[in-house]
Amino acid sequence: MPELPEVETVRRGLERLVVGKKVISVEVKFSKIIKTDEKIFLSEIANQEIKAIDRRGKYLIFDFGDNILISHLRMEGKYLLFDDEIPDNKHFHIIFNLDDESTLVYQDVRKFGTMEWLPKNRKLDYFKIKKIGPEPNEKTFQLKPFQKSLSESTKKIKPLLLEQRLVAGLGNIYVDEVLWSSKIHPMRIASSLKKFEVEKLHDEIIRILQLAIEKGGSTIRSYRNALGEDGTMQNYLNIYGLVDQPCSRCGTTICKIKVGGRGSYFCPKCQIL
DNA sequence: TTTACTGTTGCAGT
DNA sequence: AACTGCAACAGTAA
Numbered sequence: 001m002p003e004l005p006e007v008e009t010v011r012r013g014l015e016r017l018v019v020g021k022k023v024i025s026v027e028v029k030f031s032k033i034i035k036t037d038e039k040i041f042l043s044e045i046a047n048q049e050i051k052a053i054d055r056r057g058k059y060l061i062f063d064f065g066d067n068i069l070i071s072h073l074r075m076e077g078k079y080l081l082f083d084d085e086i087p088d089n090k091h092f093h094i095i096f097n098l099d100d101e102s103t104l105v106y107q108d109v110r111k112f113g114t115m116e117w118l119p120k121n122r123k124l125d126y127f128k129i130k131k132i133g134p135e136p137n138e139k140t141f142q143l144k145p146f147q148k149s150l151s152e153s154t155k156k157i158k159p160l161l162l163e164q165r166l167v168a169g170l171g172n173i174y175v176d177e178v179l180w181s182s183k184i185h186p187m188r189i190a191s192s193l194k195k196f197e198v199e200k201l202h203d204e205i206i207r208i209l210q211l212a213i214e215k216g217g218s219t220i221r222s223y224r225n226a227l228g229e230d231g232t233m234q235n236y237l238n239i240y241g242l243v244d245q246p247c248s249r250c251g252t253t254i255c256k257i258k259v260g261g262r263g264s265y266f267c268p269k270c271q272i273l
Numbered sequence: 274t275t276t277a278c279t280g281t282t283g284c285a286g287t
Numbered sequence: 288a289a290c291t292g293c294a295a296c297a298g299t300a301a
Contacts (some may be wrong), residue, residue: 002280032295058281073282076297091297110296113280130282155290162281171280220280221299240280261292263278 005170005212057168159260
């Protein structure tokens with residue numbers, strides 16, 4: 001479920017449901033998800049209270065006080081909470097047994113998700129090394145550095161925005177929405193953007209991600225009751241997934257192409273190359 | 274039956 | 288250094 005608005009929705013759900021609970025033990029059914037030392041993870045997390053659930057970009061952060069668990073949902077990771085018995089499911093990979101008899105389950109059909117157990121004092125370093133850019137809000141996502149970075153890049157704008165380096169949180173859905181809204185073709189070279197286009201792009205990144213958070217994220221190809229999977233943002237999308245349908249702004253038929261290996265939707269009249 | 278596609282990221286090539 | 292393509296994996300649709 002993973003762009004920033006979906007991860008934030010999951011964070012809010014987890015915050016309500018598991019903060020204050022203690023993890024009694026963890027069962028790892030598929031080891032490759034745990035990227036740090038599994039033995040240390042299992043021994044250190046036992047009997048630790050979940051103090052808070054935070055988020056940075058598309059990363060979820062379980063705060064245990066001295067340590068943190070950084071969880072990335074990648075393409076299909078989900079969290080589920082069961083009050084008692086958990087059903088049989090071959091995609092339940094990590095099981096957190098909590099002190100009130102409930103069970104937090106990490107489900108991931110494609111097994112791309114990751115978890116890392118780290119001392120809390122390495123948190124800032126972690127995101128610095130990963131080159132995760134500023135959160136998309138007016139305070140931290142400043143226009144000037146964004147302008148400068150774009151003016152110095154010969155990359156196509158869409159793949160550049162997906163790197164998470166200039167701003168955190170955009171994925172394949174919202175980057176297409178932001179570009180449509182800003183009337184910018186996904187293959188435009190970053191340095192070719194005019195000042196007014198960069199300003200519009202900056203504002204739309206903040207506006208659309210914020211709107212999507214308010215709508216609880218988008219639920220596409222969804223299954224059933226995952227935490228925070230109650231989003232309605234899919235009803236407000238203007239371009240993603242709408243190939244062969246008329247552009248809501250000009251009526252032109254929406255096209256789909258590949259840009260940097262990703263399926264990309266755009267209006268050939270509103271977004272000129 | 275095969276192939277292409279999928280809300281992500283990181284790495285191995287050139 | 289900066290790009291591109293693909294691998295990690297499983298399911299669905301054509």
